[in-house]
Amino acid sequence: MDLSFALLELASNSLDAGATLVKIRLRVGRRACLKVSDNGRGMDDETLKRACEEGFSGKGSSGLGLYKTAKYANQSGGSLKLRSKIGKGTSAILKARQFETGDMASSLAVILDDESDIVFKARIGLKRIKLDTRRLRSETGGISLSDARKKAVIKKYVNENLK
Numbered sequence: 378m379d380l381s382f383a384l385l386e387l388a389s390n391s392l393d394a395g396a397t398l399v400k401i402r403l404r405v406g407r408r409a410c411l412k413v414s415d416n417g418r419g420m421d422d423e424t425l426k427r428a429c430e431e432g433f434s435g436k437g438s439s440g441l442g443l444y445k446t447a448k449y450a451n452q453s454g455g456s457l458k459l460r461s462k463i464g465k466g467t468s469a470i471l472k473a474r475q476f477e478t479g480d481m482a483s484s485l486a487v488i489l490d491d492e493s494d495i496v497f498k499a500r501i502g503l504k505r506i507k508l509d510t511r512r513l514r515s516e517t518g519g520i521s522l523s524d525a526r527k528k529a530v531i532k533k534y535v536n537e538n539l540k
């Protein structure tokens with residue numbers, strides 16, 4: 378597990394919850410903070426309480442994503458906190474002290490699709506990067522981002538800017 382994998386778990390949940398916008402903010406220094414917020418369907422109190430339980434799924438999946446992510450956060454000296462409002466959306470904040478950043482560009486490429494927009498803002502050491510698919514789409518006349526070649530271009534862009 379690393380931060381890029383945690384990003385994948387959190388953002389996948391956002392997309393599964395029908396989010397049309399997923400905002401991702403990452404700060405990496407001696408400590409790391411990853412925030413993923415969405416405008417998906419949100420969770421009721423009962424679901425929110427159980428969300429990190431091993432094997433709990435509200436959608437017939439394996440129910441391991443948040444369990445593993447929370448465990449990782451705790452083991453790395455940090456925490457995973459979830460907030461959610463039914464009908465409004467969900468936000469997850471992961472904090473870590475001992476961590477690997479992992480391959481952020483690949484995780485982003487995986488979650489890019491045409492049903493939702495992604496805003497990714499990262500600060501890794503002195504490097505900063507911002508990717509906003511709403512801008513990308515409007516500037517390119519609405520290209521499809523689910524295309525493998527376009528994902529590869531975005532991946533390269535993110536990698537080059539974060540290295």
Ligand SMILES: Nc1ncnc2c1ncn2[C@@H]1O[C@H](COP(=O)(O)OP(=O)(O)OP(=O)(O)O)[C@@H](O)[C@H]1O
Pocket residue numbers: 386390391394415417418419420424428429433434435436437438439440441442443444466467
């Ligand atoms: N962003 C979110 N918006 C709405 N509901 C969420 C969100 N994140 C998690 N949940 C709820 O919490 C449950 C548990 O999430 P978790 O990621 O642990 O398991 P899963 O997504 O169901 O399965 P897996 O991640 O193993 O494929 C989800 O099934 C869903 O009901």
Ligand SMILES: [Mg+2]
Pocket residue numbers: 386389390441442443
């Ligand atoms: Mg999940």
